Amino acid sequence: MTEDITTVRSPARRNFLKSSLVAGAWVLGSSTIPMLNSLAADEAGKAGSTFASPFDFWLSIDGTGVVTAYTTVTNLGQGTHAAIAQIVAEELEMSLANVRIEHAPVIKQFHREWPPGITTFASAGFNSALETIAPACAAARQMLLQAAALQWQVDVKNCVAVNAQVTHAATGRSLPYTALIKAAAILAPPEKPVIKSPKDWKVLGQSTPRPDIPARVDGSAVFGIDVQRPGMLMAAVLHAPRFGSSLQSVDDGPALAVKGVRKVVHLPNAVAVVAERYWIAHKAVQLLKPVWQDGAHASINTAEMRSSLLRAVAAGDGKLFPRPKKQKEGAAETAMKEASSIIDTSFDVPFLAHATMEPLNATVEVTATGAQVWLSTQSQTDTQNGVAKALGFQPEQVQIHTQHAGGGFGRRLEHDFAIEAALIAKAAGACVKTIWSRENDMQAGYYRPITAARVQLALDKDHLPMVLRLDTAGPSLLEYTRVTNSPARNGLDWTYIMGWFGSSYKFPLFDTRWTRVDFGVPCSYWRSVGNSQNCFFLEHTLEQAARKAGMDSLEYRRRLLQHNPKAIAFVNALAERAGWNTPLPKGYYRGFAMNGNSFLFSAHIVEIAVSKPGQFRLVKITAGINPGVVANPKAVEAQMMGGTLFGLSAALFGEISFRDGQVEQGNFDSYRLVSLAQTPVLDVMVTSTGDRPEGVGEEGPPSIGPAIANALLAASGKPVTRLPLSQAGWKLMA
Template identity: 35%
Template structure:
């Protein structure tokens, strides 16, 4: 872990015996590793030669002679609770209470900290628990076995007669005890066994995994001590407000630099073409200086792009055959012979992320190194792209990662960091670049616009005998992970469409890549499934209606081969009181999905007023995510993810006119208000299956459940998002 020295020292009233550990990760430190603490420590990196006898059997564990236990956290916390869940995995096998574990952000290192599901060091895809379920438990088990071996050697007994508990090793009688700190130096000298050779606990023996556990980061967030990227402070640091070309591909034409510099506190104006930054002593001066600069832009080649143009392009391209994602049976023949045919076109819009913490990055560029303080979901990608930009060697790019105030995929992209480094080239000393809310929304990398064509054939009993689904939209994967795209097929764009949970004897799914001009697209809180589940589950409801069957009963008839999907469907329907009477213009709708390794079903209850306004009153969610770590975290994720998806379904819409994004802040890119928020209930299915992902699953499933409930309430079928309330007005 060379090159990760703590840079600043902070002291508090806690006794320090050797040194204080401070802010290496952007989280408030001020705890000493030697002192007892009532809350977890977010520790600074430790060089192995700084403290003799440090026990570091693998990339995840550090135990020093004072007894401090540090988990080198491979993933980043952005509100999803991963610091707690991954700490629980390590603590379970290491046999320590979770409140004895301190956390340290991992440095960029694919070899040690790659997410095995994604293939790189990356927090996303609802993959953190899935990827580290085994490695972190193995890390803890290896550490525990070595500590037991060290104690047994000191006592001259068989290691099999010793046991570990609460951060100490005991002999068979329980009369002899050595803490992990006392054993660290001796354990560090023992050969490390292969992780695969170490026996892990059976689920029946878990004492921590599966239990409701207090989040390790709650206290510092409640008392305001948690530090995010935007909170970074450095000696001599300047603040930069930034204006980015409003049209992709444009550049600044004129800048009133003199007027900007006349603002008190403004130090310089940096024009890098695609953006202009005003650098000042504080944010207020920087913003005033930016306004005074009165920038006039050259729009470049995309100044005429409009939403209508983009939709027209998608519509035309969607008429062409695409890369085949699935082709079972003979769909064309089955459609021709079907007793009934149903056709539909579905559309979903561009969506912004609108995280509560707007984009920001602090950078300091020197001749021989570049230091970056930022919250990023992809530290290695960020590091490599900055190295390419600056020409510095990769190990000269120091990423100081932070807590993230909302990621949702936005901070998988390094564009904000690249922009900050370009500005830092012109600034002497560190500079923090902060995007305004308007810059953040109008220069996002958006969830793609998708245009879907579907056709289904039903037999005399209403059962589907043919299913055709064509997806047209831009490919995030082709840009971000090119090797994953084979023969033109983006696997993310077709997720939850190529493998719907239902038995469909003849199914054809293909994908047409369409890249609209003037728009940057990227990951959202789920990409493919957030549109495909809406489309597939809304269309299945259309088929149930065409077959004159109850939507739940219709789905059950297609899920006999899929017991886990059937189980979540049945549980959600039961808990929601499916079939119970509702008042006029009230309705229930259901949806089912398999995505991110988890099965889920939601029932939504809605009320549609005479003026067409929609009130979602209740959401009932059944989840089968296999073995789960912390039920509290899952419930929080279901609530948060559901509301994120519901916000998009009710309000989410990014549109373009004259190459510009028309929305700018929360007045016209609306988040849900508190009076709109429904009750969200979560029901977990317990089983011994491998863990699945949770963070994005409820976001993907909710829009279809609400859409189907709207149809049940009004008899009107909506095929695009956000929901068009004008079409729902009562004619009576």
């Protein structure tokens, strides 16, 4: 894509994009930042849109040349803010040292159609910035060029931007951006700013250092749990031990007798203690003996839940997912009858916790006219709306202050903890920071849904797929989540078919069904959502098909990827990187698994050593990703490493189990994460062969579990039908 700036236009006014000077800073938008008004929303409304234009409010350049870009992407530690800074430096032809990234104010002018409102999920952060901040920067660059051309009375086509200045090669003149800000600010912004094509990138596409790392290392970065406010009190919470239970009564006396305790707050399903210090509150709340009224699911047990789900998929009576092009019930049934053989496997996976390193917390101050909330969150708009409703305010009366987040993984998309903190602060009549203990965080929801699946893959005489029949069962996370996103479709939870339709592999026909089986346990989005289990179901089924065909694992996959040369090239590159064709010593085995679609590919090749039945050691993991276009290779590599270890912990140990209605896990001693001693050599291959960027953050977890399962299948000849592996008869040795 090339720029087409052929004439210098005279200053003019436009309805939705304005350029102005505010306290010496050039602001490109419809109002000032951060104290914005409703002008943009009003004018966008006149154009028939409920959202502001894509480059309103995104950019501010001060008199020293420092550029501040405002993003709606939460800094979860994923490195997206670094990539956004690269966008600014790229489009404005300037040094990264003079770029600052701040979270945008939580107001309607910053709302996006996707992700909805102000939200961080679906690995959409970089693309969101390309659609918002990049055009704003491109507009600013074009306006700076125009300002210089007007001053020099030359053709703008002969002016170039480089190193934060505009130069005119023919005359040798140059001006820094700081000398052009006032002149540029009165020009008409271009109607269609032209952003750079990836082939022209000089800053993007490079592995630049992340500017937030020093602050995260030395402790100066402020996370939600670090927030301090004058006169702030602290709160600890004790939740009902069973989901669906409510608080019937409690004697506040034991807690109030503790020095430093200010108040005991009763909530519908919890009791909180407000005190001068957190550990005072934590100690005091443990002294309380609440009486709980149990709900309908007070006696659930994991063994019974597993049995009911496996019975449901065996019955095959679920609702059919509507996909008319590939999902033809009659044709699928006929193909099943005509198949030469059928791979038929039933799987089940457990509830999983998000287990973020920073426990859930929120600091809230409530007055008669509104509230302020300081927290680590992925869903600013939903949190603002939820807190406002709980307190009886309008959303604009609730101000959200977004902090660094110590992990999200989908848990911080929910805002139940923020509402709880707001109610506690209101009852206390003070600014209160509420912190959930690790046990609260682990035992009070939300979780990835427990799921069972029966996969029947009908094969022809050449062992190629004819039809894939999928029966799944489990609770619907869409019924529990408070996240604004696509709702259930015709009563069907679409997360159960993530990774099936649109897979990189080609299947002629599908027959996919879902049975709703609810246990009263709140579920929500978990990193990679349905792909996190569906990749396991699919890839382990394909591995069994490859064994039945007597073919190498990768050669069989290539037969299913003939329609997608890029996917085959990716598989081949990863195989070479991992040394797939290198002979292995006795007792060593490899496994492969891939997740992806037509444009995005991620995969793992795992090498294991089996010393005796039921025991194995991880020798090497080779991860690969092709996200189309790469903004920062080292950041992508780090994302794949983190995602791989996240998925590895889940595959090896991850499980939230129930006994008599109560969660059995409470901390990392019982909800285990993979240790450094158990982690093998981890090599990451990052490639880029597309023309548009796809997501990265959710690509690590899905394929690591099935890659290990496929290696264990090669070792034992027995399918792995249950995760975690610790519940499937396999023990990891360091």
